[in-house]
Amino acid sequence: AQKVTQAQTEISVVEKEDVTLDCVYETRDTTYYLFWYKQPPSGELVFLIRRNSFDEQNEISGRYSWNFQKSTSSFNFTITASQVVDSAVYFCALSEWWGYGGSQGNLIFGKGTKLSVKP
Amino acid sequence: ETGVTQTPRHLVMGMTNKKSLKCEQHLGHNAMYWYKQSAKKPLELMFVYSLEERVENNSVPSRFSPECPNSSHLFLHLHTLQPEDSALYLCASSQDRRSGGELFFGEGSRLTVL
Numbered sequence: 001a002q003k004v005t006q007a008q009t010e011i012s013v014v015e016k017e018d019v020t021l022d023c024v025y026e027t028r029d030t031t032y033y034l035f036w037y038k039q040p041p042s043g044e045l046v047f048l049i050r051r052n053s054f055d056e057q058n059e060i061s062g063r064y065s066w067n068f069q070k071s072t073s074s075f076n077f078t079i080t081a082s083q084v085v086d087s088a089v090y091f092c093a094l095s096e097w098w099g100y101g102g103s104q105g106n107l108i109f110g111k112g113t114k115l116s117v118k119p
Numbered sequence: 120e121t122g123v124t125q126t127p128r129h130l131v132m133g134m135t136n137k138k139s140l141k142c143e144q145h146l147g148h149n150a151m152y153w154y155k156q157s158a159k160k161p162l163e164l165m166f167v168y169s170l171e172e173r174v175e176n177n178s179v180p181s182r183f184s185p186e187c188p189n190s191s192h193l194f195l196h197l198h199t200l201q202p203e204d205s206a207l208y209l210c211a212s213s214q215d216r217r218s219g220g221e222l223f224f225g226e227g228s229r230l231t232v233l
Binding site for chain 1: 123162211224
C-alpha cells in the first residue's frame with residue numbers, strides 16, 4: 001500500500017531561519033512520482049514541485065530546495081531564509097506512474113505540516 | 120488566481136437538504152477532480168473526470184453525486200449528508216489525466232453539515 005508520512009504536524013520559526021519539512025513515503029512501485037504542494041490560508045493548493053522516482057538529483061528553486069533519497073524513501077523540503085509569506089500548510093504527495101493506467105490526479109497525500117514564520 | 124473557481128466558498132446545510140457545489144476552470148484542461156479535505160484525514164481523491172467521462176470513483180458514498188456537463192464545469196451534488204461529511208471540498212484540473220502536468224486547485228468549498 002502507498003503511504004506518505006509527514007511527522008511534523010506544526011513548525012514555528014522566526015523569519016530568516018532555515019527550515020526543513022520532512023516527508024517519508026512507502027510504495028511497492030519502482031516508478032512513481034513525488035510532489036510538494038503549498039496551501040496558504042486562502043485554501044487552494046499550489047503546486048511546488050514534481051519529482052520522478054528515477055531522478056534523484058536534488059533541486060533548487062530560489063529559496064526552496066528538495067532532497068530526494070530513494071535509499072531512505074524520503075523527499076525533504078528546505079526553505080532557506082524563511083519569510084512570513086511562507087506561512088502555510090505544506091503537503092507531500094505520492095502517485096503511481098500513470099503509465100500503469102492510473103490517473104495523475106490520484107495523489108496520496110500526507111497529513112501536512114503547518115509552517116508558521118514569525119517576523 | 121489559479122484559473123479554477125469554486126462556488127459557494129462556504130455552505131451550511133441540514134442533513135435532509137439537497138445542495139450542489141460548482142467548479143469552473145478557465146484553463147482549457149480536459150481532466151477535473153474532486154478532493155475532500157477533512158480535519159481528521161489526509162486529502163482524499165473522490166472523483167476523476169476525463170473529457171466529461173467519469174473515470175474514477177474512489178468508493179465514495181452515493182450521497183455524493185458528481186456531474187460534468189462539459190470539460191469546463193464540474194458539479195458535486197449533495198443530498199442527505201451526515202455531519203462527518205463536513206469538510207473542505209477542493210476541485211482541481213489538469214491538462215489531461217496522464218500528461219504529467221500539474222494539478223491546479225480551486226480555493227475550495229467549506230461545507231458544514233448540521
